[in-house]
Amino acid sequence: MILFLMKRLVAGAVGLFITLSFVFFALRFIPGGPFDQDRALPTEVLASLKAHYGMNLSLSEQYLQWLGNLLSGELGHSLSHRDHEITALIQSAVMPSFTLGFMALSISLFAAIGLSFVQVTSSSNIIRIKLSKFISLLCVSMPVYLSASCLVLFFGIHLQWLPTGLWEGPASSILPAITLAIRPTGMIARMLSENLSAILNSDYVRACYAKGLPKSIVFLKHAIPNALLPVFSVLGPLAADVMTGSFVVESLFQIPGLGKFFVSSVLNRDYPLALAITLVYGVLLTLTTLASDVIAAYIDPRFKESLFESKQTVLLN
């Protein structure tokens, strides 16, 4: 187990290193620079600015310097947010993003379980098959613009219950979290209902019914844990999906999170900040994928064997 963890961590670190190097050079080859302004700066000012940020060196020297700083834990200074250390910037941005992501994933997990509970316990066939499929597809194909504007217009402006943006207090996180949760809800619900239909026809569920357990107990104690297993193993890709959504949702709701910083840093050619956020995202994704594999292995021993035997772990579809 420890050997496996080490292996995966080393592979993840190597992958991250390649990714970061790629992003480093890709950013530099984009036309435009961090000090471009509407009015051209005098050449002396530009030269001294570049010298101050170490950008007068050749590209390979800059790369080595950045690598050395990275290894000693220095992320450098932001170019667009003057006088701000990147570590401080990221510390301030991490909290909103993580809270949002975590809330969205939990909401979607519970909503999906609730949805499949209704689906399983309802007696009418139409609700069981058509409606649940309709709702899960509706969630998957809901664009954030539609859900965000409907939520804001109704709860924020019409009823005035919840704030419509910014990051002030727990109430302001509700609307963005729901917006972000809609798509994963549909995805998890679809996976759950596919797994459930196989599980509910299996022998052990029939045995549970035979000994007289009520439907809800069979569902919550016997069917759901087994149906959730494959969901845990795709938690990594799902987290990536939530992240992509958060880029836009954070901008829609004016939340000072990582996604918003990232987009503005790439557009402003703020190289160090963009690289630092890529690092945070990469570490996060690698760890989530690893954690979801480990959790799945602990819950289901069958998965453990396949995990250790072959490297091909997460197979979508």
Next chain:
Amino acid sequence: MNHLSLTPLKLLLSSLKNGTALIVVLVLLALLAPWIEPFPYDLQNVDESLKPASLSHWFGTDSLGRDLFSRVLRGLQMSICIGFVSAFMSMTLGACVGVVSGWFGGTLDRVILQLLDTIQTLPSLLIAILLTVYVGKGTLGILLAIAFSSWVPLARVARYQTLLESTRPYVESASCLGASDTRILFNHVIPGCIGTWLVTLSYTIPSAILSESFLAFLGLGIQPPYSSLGSLAAEGFRSMRYYPHLTLFPAASLFLVLMGFYYFSEHIKSIQQSSLSQQKLSHFES
């Protein structure tokens, strides 16, 4: 006689259920946009700006007085086009890499797998942002960006499918008969994979349309005077508080497009799965 006359109705009902009808209507609207649109999509009429939905302007007008319904039709055209082309591009790329990796195996396979893992640690939107900024904001840049940010899962599917197909009995018998590797690959393995690829392709189309709408929000999508459903919805969102029709109509149309395509993909998937299980059954029977 009676049941024959019912068949078209049944067909219509079943196609309504699986989303085909929705897609056909939307694609027709998109194709016929130049003839359907009540006003030219770029006709500006400042006297009529920011009007809510009315009988003359079905979806209202935008800040320059352009008819929103006509713009949504044009946006539909662009979105569907982006969806098809970029999904096809990423499918081609993913299939090539996946087949090479699965067919040759060994060190090459391991290198490619590691590469895919690495690319997956990047948020796909990051790749898209970098590419659109690098290639430029034209339509080609957007197509490339979406294709390059979505091909990794497709490559995995293609690789897995190639591995699976190449262990099938008919491939073995072909090689026993002395068929060359290229012949087996192109005449037996790849045709066997295509069904699954088509299913994956049908799921990629709506997600490509969705990616474009994300890019549009960051200002990297389709540039004016052209528009996509995503760019219209994103643009409208900025003034959502005062002129909700500017974002609600395009976003709702986007939702319909996505819904149609997802329903259609589910339908194709179920067809393919049932044909697979039939194959298995006949395999056991013989």
